[in-house]
Amino acid sequence: MKYNDTSELEISLLLEAVFQKYGYDFRQYSEAHIRRRVINRMAMAGLEDISQMQSKVLKDELFASEFLQDLSITVTEMFRDSGFYRSLRENVLPILKTYPFIKIWHAGCASGEEAYSMAIIMQEEGLYDRTTIYATDFNQQALNKAKEGIFSNSMMKEYTSNYQLSGGKESFSSYYTSNYDNVIMNQSLKKNIVWANHNLVTDSVFAEVHLILCRNVLIYFNRNLQNKVQKLFYNSLINGGILCLGSKEGLRFTDFYEAYTELDKKQRIFKKKY
Ligand SMILES: C[S@@+](CC[C@H](N)C(=O)[O-])C[C@H]1O[C@@H](n2cnc3c(N)ncnc32)[C@H](O)[C@@H]1O
Structure with missing residues (x-):
C-alpha cells in the first residue's frame, strides 16, 4: 500500500463526493490536514487505495x-x-464593560471548554x-458534550493551573462539582450560553x-477559505468589536488586515476599526 502516492486530484474528488452526498464542505481545508486524516482512516480501515475509500x-454512512x-x-x-486569557481580562474586558449588554461568539467551540472559561471570567467581572x-461548532457530538458540561476529573489539575496563570483569583474547584471520575460545571455558568450547530x-x-x-x-483552512470566514466575522462584529484568533493564526493574508488594529499582537487580539 502506497498511501503517500494518493494524488491531490484523488483527494479533491473524495471531498467533492463528501460534499455532494453529505453537504459538508471540506474542499478548501488545508491539503496537508486532509491528507493526514485520509491516509490515517484508510490505514485503520485496511483500505487499499482512495477509490475504495471513496466507495466506502x-x-x-457509519464509515x-x-x-x-x-x-x-x-x-x-x-x-x-493562559497569556491570552490574561490579556483578555486586561485589554478586552475594559472595552466590553462599556456596553449595556454583551454578545460573544465562540466559533468552533469544540466540547465547550473555551466557552466555560469565558463564562467564568464574565462572572468574576460581574458582567x-x-x-x-x-x-x-459543526460537530454535533462535540456540541452535545459541551452542553452537558461534564469533563474528566483528570484534566482539572492542568485547568486549575491554566486558570491561575490567566489571572483567576478564586478557587477553581468552586466552578464545578466532582462526581467520581468526572466533574460537572455549575449550572450558573451554563445559563447564558446558547449552543448551536453552525458551519463556518x-x-x-x-x-x-x-x-x-x-x-x-x-489553521485547518486554506487561504481562500480563511478569507471567506474573515468576511463572515467582519460582518458579524460591531464597529469597535474584538476578534481573537489562535496563536498560529492571523489576518495578514486576508482582505481584512487593514480593517483592524492590533490590540495585542502576541496574543492575536484585533479591534475592528470601521
Ligand atoms: C481544535 S478545535 C478548537 C477549539 C477551541 N476553539 C480551542 O481553541 O481550544 C477546532 C474546532 O473547529 C471546528 N470546526 C472545524 N471546521 C468547522 C466549520 N467549518 N464550522 C464550524 N466549526 C468547525 C471543529 O469541529 C473543532 O471543534
Missing part, C-alpha cells in the same frame, strides 16, 4: 460519519494559552448577567456581536 464513504469526525479536530482546554455567549463554511451571519473568538480553527 458513499455507501457506508462516512467516522471520517467526518476525523476531519474535525476537537482538541481543546480550559483557559488554553455575566448582561452577557450572551453563542458557542457554535456554509452558514451565514446569525447575530451582531461585540467579541468573536475563533481560535485554532482557521
Whole structure:
C-alpha cells in the first residue's frame, strides 16, 4: 500500500463526493490536514487505495460519519494559552464593560471548554448577567458534550493551573462539582450560553456581536477559505468589536488586515476599526 502516492486530484474528488452526498464542505481545508486524516482512516480501515475509500464513504454512512469526525479536530482546554486569557481580562474586558449588554461568539467551540472559561471570567467581572455567549461548532457530538458540561476529573489539575496563570483569583474547584471520575460545571455558568450547530463554511451571519473568538480553527483552512470566514466575522462584529484568533493564526493574508488594529499582537487580539 502506497498511501503517500494518493494524488491531490484523488483527494479533491473524495471531498467533492463528501460534499455532494453529505453537504459538508471540506474542499478548501488545508491539503496537508486532509491528507493526514485520509491516509490515517484508510490505514485503520485496511483500505487499499482512495477509490475504495471513496466507495466506502458513499455507501457506508457509519464509515462516512467516522471520517467526518476525523476531519474535525476537537482538541481543546480550559483557559488554553493562559497569556491570552490574561490579556483578555486586561485589554478586552475594559472595552466590553462599556456596553449595556454583551454578545460573544465562540466559533468552533469544540466540547465547550473555551466557552466555560469565558463564562467564568464574565462572572468574576460581574458582567455575566448582561452577557450572551453563542458557542457554535459543526460537530454535533462535540456540541452535545459541551452542553452537558461534564469533563474528566483528570484534566482539572492542568485547568486549575491554566486558570491561575490567566489571572483567576478564586478557587477553581468552586466552578464545578466532582462526581467520581468526572466533574460537572455549575449550572450558573451554563445559563447564558446558547449552543448551536453552525458551519463556518456554509452558514451565514446569525447575530451582531461585540467579541468573536475563533481560535485554532482557521489553521485547518486554506487561504481562500480563511478569507471567506474573515468576511463572515467582519460582518458579524460591531464597529469597535474584538476578534481573537489562535496563536498560529492571523489576518495578514486576508482582505481584512487593514480593517483592524492590533490590540495585542502576541496574543492575536484585533479591534475592528470601521
Ligand atoms: C481544535 S478545535 C478548537 C477549539 C477551541 N476553539 C480551542 O481553541 O481550544 C477546532 C474546532 O473547529 C471546528 N470546526 C472545524 N471546521 C468547522 C466549520 N467549518 N464550522 C464550524 N466549526 C468547525 C471543529 O469541529 C473543532 O471543534
